[in-house]
Amino acid sequence: MYNSFRKKMFGGDNVVNLSDVRYLPRWIILVIDIIILVISLFLSTYIIEKITRSEFIYHREKIVIFAGVIFSNVMFMYIFKTYAGIIRHSTFIDLFKLLISCFCTLFLVGTANIICEWSTGKEFIINPFLILYFIISFMGLFLFRLYVKEFFHIVREYRRSTLKKRILVLGIDEQSIAIARAILDNPSLPYHVVGFLTQRTDSKRAYLLGKPIFAKEKIEENAKEELLIDGVIIIKEMMSKDEMNSWVNLFLEKDLNIFKAPSVQKLRDSDFAGSIRNLQIEDLLNRKPIKIENEEIKRRHFNKNILVTGGAGSIGSEIVRQVAQFNPSLIVVLDQAETPLYDIELEMKEKFPHIRFKFVLADVSNKHRIEPLFQTYNFSMVYHAAAYKHVPLVEENPHEGILVNVLGSKIIATLSSKYNVNRFVMISTDKAVNPTNVMGASKRAAELFVQSLQNVEGNTTKFITTRFGNVLGSNGSVIPHFKRQIEAGGPVTITHPDIVRYFMTIPEACELVLQAGTMGQGGEIFVFDMGEPVKILDLARRMIKLSGFEPNIDIKIIYTGLRPGEKLYEELLSDDAKTLPTHNEKIMISKDPTIEFLEIEMLVNSITKASLRRDKVEVVKLLKIIVPEFRSNNSIYEVLDK
Known part of the structure; x- marks a missing residue:
C-alpha cells in the first residue's frame, strides 16, 4: 500500500x-x-x-x-x-x-x-x-x-463498467443466468452485465442477480444511445434458427454488438474468456446437423485401411479428422499441395498420436504414382475429394481441370475396382447439375464415369457419389473472401445483386460423405437437403453489420459482373432427375441419366488426349458431348453451343 x-x-x-x-x-x-x-x-x-x-x-x-x-x-x-x-x-x-x-x-x-x-x-x-x-x-x-x-x-x-462493454444477456432461463453469473464472477472479462433481455412482458419490474430485466419492446422503442448498452450476449443453442434471425435483425438494426456464449454444458472455467466471441455469419447459416449412424460408420472404418485423396483440402482434411475418430488401422492422406499436406500431418500427429498415418505428396492424374499405394495398403474405403474447384481458373484452363477432375477420378475409381476396395465415395458439387462452366461439367463427367463402373463385369466395389453446395469456410469460398475484404476496409465485391447460393458447414458436408459411404449400395448419387438458398447480397450486408460497420457507408458494396461460367442460381437436381427418399430425411438419391462404361471410357480417353495436347477448344467441345446439358454462360465457349 x-x-x-x-x-x-x-x-x-x-x-x-x-x-x-x-x-x-x-x-x-x-x-x-x-x-x-x-x-x-x-x-x-x-x-x-x-x-x-x-x-x-x-x-x-x-x-x-x-x-x-x-x-x-x-x-x-x-x-x-x-x-x-x-x-x-x-x-x-x-x-x-x-x-x-x-x-x-x-x-x-x-x-x-x-x-x-x-x-x-x-x-x-x-x-x-x-x-x-x-x-x-x-x-x-x-x-x-x-x-x-x-x-x-x-x-x-x-471502474470496470467505464472500461468494459456494457451488455445485456438474452434470456432469463437457467442457462442465461449461469452465463451472466460467470461473467460477473470473472473480473478479467471485458464485459459488464447491465441486465437481461426477454420477449416476456411480465418481468419488467423483476431483477436477476441484482440486474433489471428488459422487455424486447424496450429495445425496439429506444435508440442505442438511450439504452446505454454496447451489445447483447446470446446462447445460440437455446434458440431456433427463426428466433435467432429475428433477434439478430433487431440488434443489427440498433447497431448493437452481438456476442455468442457457449452453453453451460460446454462451459469450462479455464477457457471461458476465449469462448465468448462475436457472432459470425456462419452461426446464422448453420442448420440442425444430420444424424449419422455412428455404429455403422465405425464398423466400416474400425481397423481398416482408408485412403483420402485431396486430404489436405477443406473437405478432405475434415474427412480425415472424422474418420480418425473411428480408430482405423491406417489413413493414407494424399494431396499435391505441399504446405497444406504438411499442416494436416502436424495436426493429425498431435490430435491422434495413436492412429497410423501416411502422408503422400502426389497428383491423382499420375497413375504410376498412385497404383503402388493400392498394391501396398489394401484399402477398404476410398474417399475421393481431390479436384480443381475454382470456376474462373478452370474456365481459363479447361485442360488442367479435365486432367485432375476427370482423369484423376478415372484413375482412382478404376484402381479401386481393380484392387477390390469395398467402397469408393466421390465428392461432387451442385455445379455438376445443368453445368454452365467447365468445372461443373468436368465434375459431371467424373460422376458419369464413376457410375458406369458399378455395372462392369467382375466389379465388387460399391461406387457412391455425394453432391452438395457451397461449404462455409472452405478454401476459396465467399465468406472468408468477404471477411478479408471487410478487414481491409472494403469494398466488398459481389458479381451480381441477384445471385443466390446454398450453404452448409464443413462438418455437416463430411457427415454426409461418411453417411453415404455406409448407406449406398452402389451407383447412387446422394444429394442433401440444403435448406433455403441465401442471397449473397444479404449475406454481405449482414457480415458488414456484424463486423460493426454500415453497408455502403463504412464499407462499400460494388458489383463486378458475373464471372465466366457463373450462374445466378445453383441446382442440386438436373431436369431429368428423379429423387428417391432414404431412411435419413435429409438425404435423397438423385436418379440421373447414366452412360454405359464402354461409351464413357472412350469419351474420357478422347478428352484426356485433347487435354494433354492443351487444345482448350477441343477439350470443351468434347466435354459438351459427354455432358449434353452443359451450356456455357458468360464464357468464350458460348460459340460452341450454337
Missing part, C-alpha cells in the same frame, strides 16, 4: 484509485476493531441504563470492568486471527471467526461473573449487559467488514 501511495504521490499521477489499494496493514484492522468494541461497549451501557434506570455494574471501578471485557475480546480476536484476512475478500470463515471470538468473550466474562456470584454472593455485572454487548459488538465488526467489502465492490464495478 505504501509503495502504491508513494508512486501516486511522486510519480506525477495525482489520482489515488481506491481499487488499486492492495490491503490495509493488520495492525490498522485491529485498531479499528478495538474502536468498534469500545463504541459497542458504550452503546450497550447507554441502552442498559435507559432500560434499567439503575446500576448494572456492581463494582467500584467501572473502568476496570470495561477494560477486562475489551481485553478479553481482543485476546480472542488475536487467538482466532480475525484481523488477518483481507477485508474486501471476507468469506464465511472470516465471519465465523468473529462470531467465535465474541462468543468466547461472552462465555469467559459470563463464567467469571458466575464465579464471582458464588464466592461473594453478588455478580459484578448484570448478564443482560453482556448479551447486549455480544450482539452489538459482533454486528459492528460484521457490518464494518460488510461495508468495506461492498464499498470496494462498488468502486471496482464502477
